[in-house]
Amino acid sequence: MQIEISANKRTLEGTGASRRMRAAGRLPGVVYGGDGAAQPIELDHKDLFYKLKMEAFHASILTLNVDGQSEQVLLRDVQMHPYKQQVLHVDFQRVNQNQKIHMKVPLHFINGDIAPGVKLSGGMISHVLNEIDISCLPKDLPEFITVDLSDMTAGSTLHFSDLQLPERVEIPALIKGDDQPVASLIAPRGGAAAGESESESA
Template identity: 70%
Template sequence: MQIEISAQKRTLQGKGASRRLRGSGKVPGVVYGGENPAQAIELDHNNLYHQLKLEAFHASILTMDVEGQKEPVLLRDIQMHPFKLQVLHIDFQRVDPNKKIHMKVPLHFINAEISPGVKLSGGIVSHVLTELDVSCLPKDLPEFITVDLADLAAGHTLHLSDLKMPEGVEIPALLKGENLPVATIVIPRSVAAEEAAAVVSAAEIPTTVQKKEGVAKEGEKKDAGKKEAGKKK
């Protein structure tokens, strides 16, 4: 998915200039990295705010158009107003196509509804991670990583080593020996309580039958004793 951002060069800087810029519906920002010096920029707030709602905007190579000059960039930092729906500042980093980048990409979970832990055991999928830090060349950067839960059973956990990664994409955590959990199946207390009650009930049935049989046999013995006593008389 190709996303392009339009921006203009920003000449006036400082808190006062940034405040006036925001008041006019603009967002101050900066583009840095690469061989060129950092460039202060300004962007239209409404357009930027709608683009920030796109998942791909946060995990894709973006095309930055600064007054007709285009270059690939990554979104690196956003500063939001504490309580208003307003972007206060935004940072972008230039991308070198020949150098690996580190980026957090979202995880998309599929087939949870057909996994044994959900379908057979009534469990609920617990997402331990919702995004993953990856390392790759810019051309190999995926918009998301698919996590297939089709074989996940109750009480089992899916780890980083279980993920199928796109070609050219690495997980830095695994290279450090950190095989972190990604997702697991949790059995709700209500379901566990019902299963426990069913087991207890099933275990009590033979005991009850034995007690009834024992009572019946005892009654038969008493009747036989009474008959013998009647004969002796």
């Protein structure tokens, strides 16, 4: 998904300037990294606020257009007002297409309703994680990772090593030997295997 953001260079900085900017429906931010110097920018608050509601906005390479010049960036930080529906500041990082990036991407769970541990044993699936930290080149960045739950039985757990990753996508934690759980199927009280044994004898 191609997501574009329009911004302007920001020349005035400081608390007073930021306050006036927000009062005018604008939002202060900064883009940094790569070969260029950090550049303060300002954006349309309403536009960015609604883009932040998009899951893909947080896990995609974004096209940032600053005064007519486009560059590829990642959203790196968002500061929200403690109680208002207001974004206070955003940080973007420039992307080098030849360098791997580390990014948190969401997990999309599928086929939980047909898992044997659910259908036969009446178990419940618990999502241990809802996102995962991956490493890849920018061109290989997936919007999400699919987690297939169709083979889960009562009491079983899916780990990082069980995930089907897109090509050229790695899980840094797994490379270091940290095979964390992603989802587990919790058996009902009173013996999870009851439903399974009945189905086997039928």
